[in-house]
Amino acid sequence: MTNKKILTLQDISCYGQCSLTVALPIISACGIETVILPSAVLSTHTGGFTGYTFRDLTEDIPKIKTHWENEGLKFDCLYTGYLGSVTQIDYVYELRDHVLNENATLIVDPAMADNGNLYYGFDQNFVENMAKLCGCADIILPNITEAAFMTNSEICLEHHEEAYVNMLLEKLTALGCKKIILKGISFKDDEIGVVYHDSETGISKYYFTEKIPKSSHGTGDCYASAFTGALIQGLDPYEAAKLACDFVVECIRKTMDDNNHAYGVKFEKALPMLVSKLNK
Numbered sequence: 282m283t284n285k286k287i288l289t290l291q292d293i294s295c296y297g298q299c300s301l302t303v304a305l306p307i308i309s310a311c312g313i314e315t316v317i318l319p320s321a322v323l324s325t326h327t328g329g330f331t332g333y334t335f336r337d338l339t340e341d342i343p344k345i346k347t348h349w350e351n352e353g354l355k356f357d358c359l360y361t362g363y364l365g366s367v368t369q370i371d372y373v374y375e376l377r378d379h380v381l382n383e384n385a386t387l388i389v390d391p392a393m394a395d396n397g398n399l400y401y402g403f404d405q406n407f408v409e410n411m412a413k414l415c416g417c418a419d420i421i422l423p424n425i426t427e428a429a430f431m432t433n434s435e436i437c438l439e440h441h442e443e444a445y446v447n448m449l450l451e452k453l454t455a456l457g458c459k460k461i462i463l464k465g466i467s468f469k470d471d472e473i474g475v476v477y478h479d480s481e482t483g484i485s486k487y488y489f490t491e492k493i494p495k496s497s498h499g500t501g502d503c504y505a506s507a508f509t510g511a512l513i514q515g516l517d518p519y520e521a522a523k524l525a526c527d528f529v530v531e532c533i534r535k536t537m538d539d540n541n542h543a544y545g546v547k548f549e550k551a552l553p554m555l556v557s558k559l560n561k
């Protein structure tokens with residue numbers, strides 16, 4: 282039996298249900314061995330908290346990579362989430378070149394913006410470097426805001442038109458992006474969804490779910506983790522994209538009745554649903 286291993290590079294936000302504290306349990310629940318490379322340790326995430334601590338682990342990344350190389354450790358997938366600097370983006374290429382198996386998959390979630398704004402601390406230079414990384418990835422998972430920033434496009438957050446989505450997909454393809462899952466598309470008031478676009482075949486496939494009128498932090502990380510776990514478990518990218526949509530809706534549903542839980546979603550309560558759908 283093969284035992285595929287995913288390496289994921291992103292921060293640990295100790296409190297806040299995002300990045301590694303969701304990626305590790307979600308990918309593990311998908312039945313995949315998950316190896317973590319923490320890029321930083323923060324006391325909380327940066328969305329809505331002030332005065333958080335930030336321990337930068339950038340200089341540990343090449344040392345950890347070298348140790349793994351010396352041990353002959355290799356991975357079938359590298360999934361990157363929130364990265365704190367351009368130097369960390371540069372280390373993704375090093376990891377790709379030195380600790381991945383042949384035919385491994387590079388999945389990049391350019392987790393740097395949402396709702397029309399860059400997250401605290403990011404600038405145009407970071408955006409340009411992230412766009413370059415996305416151009417080298419096998420699969421990228423931007424939301425509309427991230428796609429617009431990376432392609433210098435107008436940011437349109439609702440009432441999308443298909444022409445707008447196609448324009449973003451074309452510009453992302455021009456960056457070199459191969460398979461694109463563009464999130465947060467809304468053609469109708471009560472629906473939200475994703476498009477899966479394969480740049481090689483030119484085929485786009487949409488998937489929509491009900492739109493729950495609640496903005497939740499951390500759903501992008503839940504989405505990317507469920508997608509990555511499902512893909513490496515053997516689903517094709519469109520099926521994995523659909524399952525990740527259903528999982529995120531369930532995460533939001535499980536959190537909806539709690540007004541003191543805006544910092545994240547109660548993804549733990551949605552894991553049984555993810556596991557049962559994945560094993561069907």
Ligand code: PXL
Nearest residue numbers: 299300326327328363400499
């Ligand atoms: O969920 C993305 C994310 C991850 N890590 C940190 C963040 C954010 C979003 O704000 O601040 C530290």
